Amino acid sequence: SEFGQFLPDANSSMMINKTAAEKVESVRNDHGGTVKKPQINSNKLRPNHQNGCHIRRHSGSGTTPPVKKKAKLIGLKDPSMTEGGKHGPGSEMLFFEKVRKALRSTEAYDSFLRCLVIFNQEVISRTELVQLVSPFLGKFPEIFTWFKNFLGYKESMHIESFPKERATEGIAMEIDYASCKRLGSSYRALPKSYQQPKCTGRTPLCKEVLNDTWVSFPSWSEDSTFVSSKKTQYEEHIYRCEDERFELDFVLETNLTTIRVLETVQKKLSRMAAEDQAKFRLDNALGGTSEVIYRRAIQRIYADKAPDIIDGLKKNPAMAVPLVLKRLKMKDEEWREAQRGFNKIWREQNEKYYLKSLDHKGINFKQNDTKVLRSKNLLNEIEGIYDERQEQASEDNTSMPFGPHLTLIYEDKQILDDAASLIIHHVKRQAGIQKEEKYKIKQIVYHFLPDLQFAQRGELSDIEDEDEEEEMDIDDNGGTTKRHNGVGGSPSKSKLMFNNMSAQKLRGMDDVYNLFFVNNNWYIFLRLHQILCSRLLKIYNQAEKQIEEDREERDWERNVLGIKRDKNDYPAIRLRLKEPMDIDVEDYYPAFLDMVRNLLDGNMEPAQYEDSLREMFTIRAYVAFTMDKLVQSIVRQLQHIVTDEVCIQVTDLYLSEISNGATGGLLANQVSRAAVEATYQRKAEQLMSDENCFKLVFIQRHGQVQLSVELLDTEDENSDDFVDAERWSDYVERYVNSDSTSPELREHLAQKPVFLPRNLRQIRKCQRGKEQHEKDGNSKKSIDNVESLDKMECKFKLNSYKMVYVFKSEDYMYRRTALLRAHQSHERVSKRLHQRFQAWVDMWLKEHVIPEMALETCRWLMGEGLEGMVPCSTTCERETLHYMSINKYRVKYGTGLNAS
Secondary structure (H helix, E strand, O other): OOOHHHOOOOOOOOOOOOOHHHHHHHHHHHHOOOOOOOOOOOOOOEEOOOOOOEEOOOOOOOOOOOOOOOOOOOOOOOOOHHHHHHHOOHHHHHHHHHHHHHHOOHHHHHHHHHHHHHHHOOOOOHHHHHHHHHHHHOOOHHHHHHHHHHHOOOHHHHHHHOOOOOOOHHHHHHOOHHHOOEEOOOEEEOOOOOOOOOOOOOOHHHHHHOOOOEEEOOOOOOOOOOOOOOOOHHHHHHHHHHHHHHHHHHHHHHHHHHHHHHHHHHHHHHOOOHHHHHHOOOOOOOOOOOOOHHHHHHHHHHHHHHHHHHHHHHHOHHHHHHHHHHHHHHHHHHHHHHHHHHHHHHHHHHHHHHHHHHOOOHHHHHHHHHHHOOHHHHHHHHHHHHHHHHHHHHHHOOOOOOOOOEEEEEOOOOHHHHHHHHHHHHHHOOOOOOHHHHHHHHHHHHHHHHHHOOOOOOOOOOHHHHHHHHOEEEOOOOOOEEEOOOOOOOHHHHHOOOOOOHHHHHOOOOOEEEEEEEOHHHHHHHHHHHHHHHHHHHHHHHHHHHHHHHHHHHHHHHHHHOOOOOOOOOHHHHOOOOOOOOOOHHHHHHHHHHHHHHHHHOOOOHHHHHHHHHHHHHHHHHHHOOHHHHHHHHHHHHHHHHHOHHHHHHHHHHHHHHOOOOOEEEOOOHHHHHHHHHHHHHHHHHHOOOOOEEEEEEEEEOOEEEEEEEEEOOOOOOOOOHHHHHHHHHHHHHHHOOOOOOHHHHHHHHHOOOOOHHHHHHHHHHHHHHHHHHHHOOHHHHHHOEEEEEOOOEEEEOOOOEEEEOOOOOEEEEEOOHHHHHHHHHHHHHHHHHHHHHHHHHHHHHHHOOHHHHHHHHHHHHOOOOOOOOOEEEEEEEEEEOOEEEEEEEEEEOOOOEEO
16 A cells, blocks of 8 residues: 555654664664664564563565555464574573463464564554453463563553553443444444543533434444445545545644644743753643544554653653654655655546546446347347237236337437448448448448438438449440440449339328338347437437537626636646547537547547547446447348348338338328238248248337337248148047047046036026927027028137137127017116115125214215315206116306316
């Protein structure tokens, strides 16, 4: 970390490039008898000033590691008797041997050694080392006492050094906050048994308003359903810069505050006599107002020697204050010089990551969008919708619903020109596409697509005409133009695929549609084309929005503030968070199209392209990151469309059906084209029997074009397998003949019938009535009164086990006296049904409604006893409807209007 030099640095930070002897000498120049610790990578022993014992230091390589990072310990070994004899006297060797025997466990002994290693690497202080080893040596008082004496540890020093910070840490850790009183989801009340730490600086007002009861209790991810947004890597860079700035500012301000306090003390001492200076003492606040801030500043510089320095400041300020003040000022100059260097680094990082940190969606958009644009994914999307409909229909036991599976919108037809220019730009630069294929692609993009989408046709460029002229020869004898294939005439006219201009007649009309049956390649192309148009439109709308915002802001500044701002005079540019741009905001969209062309040609790096888009369109630019991949996918599909045999047949079928009027027209007379459109659909299904068949309908309403996509079922109705055909013929014969039930089936049904009892009762009753009717001799009369027609036809799909009824085939039966009998029995049937329903209502009212509730309902219907109503009067009239008496309520308002 860059901040290693701002942490405890009694032996590392200020003189990181000096030798150990120079460091010790430099400290002696400031503090006399104060001894400087040697470097971490030194193999010398660490002396103790009390008993002269030594602890062998863990050797390391390189410079001092940052204090914040814990050292990774590899291969800790148990110091044997021989190794101990090399580095220290017998007492130290004997101490390690006693500890190893006392702990018994190898893991505990290794943990004890790790504590010593991180202490030698100056990651922890002497006091913290004693706290870390107390779980190991606390059970052995003799060994623990020897160890503390060996370190020079004093109990009083521990209490004085950390009077407030660590005294209650253990108590706070023992509190079970989960069982405490709650306030919301983030706060817990401290128990009454908790002893509050003392604070001498509080006033009565502080005691009245400050919180001493509620503590923050965070909810972790496993305890909460809230999902916080994860910071991106670029946000982490920005946050890290901000944290580093704060840490450095905090260090500098703490040091500066301590300097000011000690300067005040020094001025006060300068006005005293020598005798008064000798008697003068400082309190725990060192002449200031805080007991913590100044201690931390001194602790940051002097580390383990800080207690001695603070003790010297309190007991002999006349001697200690000038020395400490000199050291603090020297560190202040050193750190401020380092701050200037860090500011350059931070500025560069902010400029580099500022726009990227704001773009949350752009991080994963490219990876996800690559999967979305795959042909397989686009087909799986609509096939999944189709399967869901089928499953829903089977669950509901209903017929297969029909209608579009996807609905896409072309909001602005003007954007089609920009999409076409990008596609053709990339097509021209593809060496793998032949000239003839390129010309067909141009006709599809400039002629066919505009016809489908009710837009103006584009102009074919003259490049193809020039290419065609190169392939023509001039007959010197006749002076006529001839082609190499022997066909004369205009090259452009002879190769035009879409000569029919009938679709262009619908361009200016509303409520019109175009019908087009396509295969997989055509569907994927049109789906990608719609995605391209929608993304171009988003970028265009964003550019227009920024133009409008910039214009409004400039007008406001000119009219209200009376200033005229330069185009690059933005706050972000002033703060150097982004570089000034050479492009005006009015030229953002044309510049974006040029950048896409350069990206397709390989003249621009993707990273530079994305950064430029972010500078122009900020967080809305991510939709254009994969524009090159999208255009390339579209061109690949176009190449399939002009080369694949089935795709060519799909296009030819559409062109042939235009003359039949089966490809669209006015929505108002769509019914008149149902027959020819059905014929067009059957031909398309037969053509695309081996792949998906999609029904595309382009509808123009109110200036917008809506594309509806429906996936059709193209399963073959016929089967070439003779066995299947014979089996199905037998099935159809048994289905038609009601007396062809096999004996095995009859025997099975007799043993275990699968009929509902009520159905059996009705069938038997009907059979008895029929037999009785025949005995009475009225069968002929009943047949004479019945008219019937049996012309229903059906077909079976051998592959799908489906029965399909033939169009315009029907059955019907009519009994001549049926209508008369219905009129005669209508009153009787209606009254019987009403009585049954009224009996059920009366029984329900008796069980669930009390008289008071019924009375309240009547009052409500009559509008009685209700406050806040519009002045009105309600009347109840009795009427007869379908042979039943009903109540009809009529409300008359004060304005004379009636409502019932």
